[in-house]
Amino acid sequence: MTDERQVRPATEGWQQAKTPDGKPLLQFEAPKRGKPPVHWADLTLVERVAKVESLGLPKFRAKQVSTHYFEHYTDDAALMTDLPKDGREELVAQFLPPLLTPVRELRTDDGATVKFLWRLFDGALIESVLMRYPGRITLCISSQAGCGMNCPFCATGQAGLTRNLSSAEIVAQVVAANRYIRDGRLSRSATSSALVPGSSLPPSAFDVEPVSDDESDKSVPERGLSERSESKPESKGQRVNNIVFMGMGEPLANYNRVLRAIRTMLAPAPDGLGMSARGITVSSVGLAPAIRRLADEGLPLTFALSLHAPDDALRDDLIPINDRWKVDEALDATRYYFETTGRRVSIEYALIKDMNDHAWRADLLAEKLNARGRGWVHVNPIPLNPTPGSIWTASDRAHTQEFLRRLNDAGVPATLRDTRGKEIDGACGQLVATEEDQALAAAD
Numbered sequence: 001m002t003d004e005r006q007v008r009p010a011t012e013g014w015q016q017a018k019t020p021d022g023k024p025l026l027q028f029e030a031p032k033r034g035k036p037p038v039h040w041a042d043l044t045l046v047e048r049v050a051k052v053e054s055l056g057l058p059k060f061r062a063k064q065v066s067t068h069y070f071e072h073y074t075d076d077a078a079l080m081t082d083l084p085k086d087g088r089e090e091l092v093a094q095f096l097p098p099l100l101t102p103v104r105e106l107r108t109d110d111g112a113t114v115k116f117l118w119r120l121f122d123g124a125l126i127e128s129v130l131m132r133y134p135g136r137i138t139l140c141i142s143s144q145a146g147c148g149m150n151c152p153f154c155a156t157g158q159a160g161l162t163r164n165l166s167s168a169e170i171v172a173q174v175v176a177a178n179r180y181i182r183d184g185r186l187s188r189s190a191t192s193s194a195l196v197p198g199s200s201l202p203p204s205a206f207d208v209e210p211v212s213d214d215e216s217d218k219s220v221p222e223r224g225l226s227e228r229s230e231s232k233p234e235s236k237g238q239r240v241n242n243i244v245f246m247g248m249g250e251p252l253a254n255y256n257r258v259l260r261a262i263r264t265m266l267a268p269a270p271d272g273l274g275m276s277a278r279g280i281t282v283s284s285v286g287l288a289p290a291i292r293r294l295a296d297e298g299l300p301l302t303f304a305l306s307l308h309a310p311d312d313a314l315r316d317d318l319i320p321i322n323d324r325w326k327v328d329e330a331l332d333a334t335r336y337y338f339e340t341t342g343r344r345v346s347i348e349y350a351l352i353k354d355m356n357d358h359a360w361r362a363d364l365l366a367e368k369l370n371a372r373g374r375g376w377v378h379v380n381p382i383p384l385n386p387t388p389g390s391i392w393t394a395s396d397r398a399h400t401q402e403f404l405r406r407l408n409d410a411g412v413p414a415t416l417r418d419t420r421g422k423e424i425d426g427a428c429g430q431l432v433a434t435e436e437d438q439a440l441a442a443a444d
């Protein structure tokens with residue numbers, strides 16, 4: 001073991017944005033840009049009915065529009081034959097303006113993992129990643145274009161915050177993924193790298209266990225996934241049943257829009273996507289007051305804290321927001337989340353060679369978690385994914401196993417997290433719009 005070696009966070013090949021006094025720049029406010037068009041999915045139920053009535057239409061039109069969008073995933077006026085032909089185009093253009101323009105789609109794992117690159121109305125680019133696992137379909141979504149949290153090991157943060165996404169831009173990522181699945185385009189092969197030998201993940205990937213940190217793993221597949229799978233077409237009735245806010249952005253820095261999007265995901269069809277709160281994971285870098293506010297919403301969402309270091313000495317450099325809310329404050333807020341919602345929380349920990357993977361750090365982490373009680377938390381280490389321009393590397397297998405063993409021996413459940421999509425830069429911390437993406441987006 002090289003427990004004595006301590007590499008400090010540093011950047012190579014790119015410059016971390018700093019304040020005049022030399023601290024990593026944190027951006028909570030995005031530079032002012034135009035607002036995306038207001039979309040049906042931005043509105044509450046009451047607002048939708050008011051909008052319909054303001055146009056002199058009967059109330060029931062609101063349900064019809066919702067059914068098209070949230071149940072049939074369509075915004076194509078030509079398919080909405082139940083709306084009066086006269087004025088239909090204009091109505092749909094007003095209620096359901098296009099928000100996401102496809103730029104590129106990259107597939108891996110024999111088509112069971114897909115990364116979508118979308119262009120927004122103002123040219124900003126975002127990504128979402130769709131993954132089929134046995135028994136569930138996960139979508140990793142973006143809450144902001146770029147990110148203002150400036151974590152030096154994460155590709156998204158390197159270009160700063162472009163802007164917050166609107167609620168509808170967040171929901172639209174799910175609707176687009178559901179349409180993709182419905183159309184039979186997400187491969188059924190589902191060769192979870194963790195479960196099936198000979199998968200398409202590179203040999204460098206560890207023998208990982210599947211994510212098992214939330215009940216959604218065990219939940220009944222929604223809408224008869226299993227029985228319908230025998231019918232043709234095979235994808236009929238299948239849809240995203242697991243959402244993780246682990247794409248671009250810090251969801252709690254775009255709190256109100258993220259919450260409104262979540263409420264739309266939870267609203268029963270046809271007014272929303274009818275998803276289960278347990279199947280939605282909000283991941284945060286540790287904005288302590290916002291974590292407490294989320295806890296008080298009364299929604300049994302799953303919460304994950306991106307901790308990555310149990311000591312302030314290291315976390316101050318690794319996660320710039322630690323300057324404002326220290327490890328203990330982030331952990332106290334996370335414990336509060338558990339107490340308030342009864343939902344077991346996750347701790348994310350990207351294992352970085354010689355930086356945060358020391359045995360003593362596993363012990364310190366276990367000590368800090370156990371000091372706050374038992375059975376409330378699960379640790380999800382993940383080997384660091386490479387990012388452009390970074391010299392940092394993932395921990396080796398021996399250190400990874402030792403880290404996990406120490407946590408588990410101390411009574412803290414810890415499982416290595418499956419990481420999908422590395423080959424298409426679609427894994428955690430790899431989502432960034434490259435110059436190539438921008439050129440492609442500008443070309444069409």
Ligand code: SAH
Binds near residue numbers: 149154248304385
């Ligand atoms: N801003 C949120 C969610 C976005 S990132 C958050 O910080 O939680 C989702 C997860 O990927 C976070 O835990 C983040 O720390 C982690 N991550 C970022 N870069 C990574 C990398 N290069 N390798 C592995 N995980 C990474």
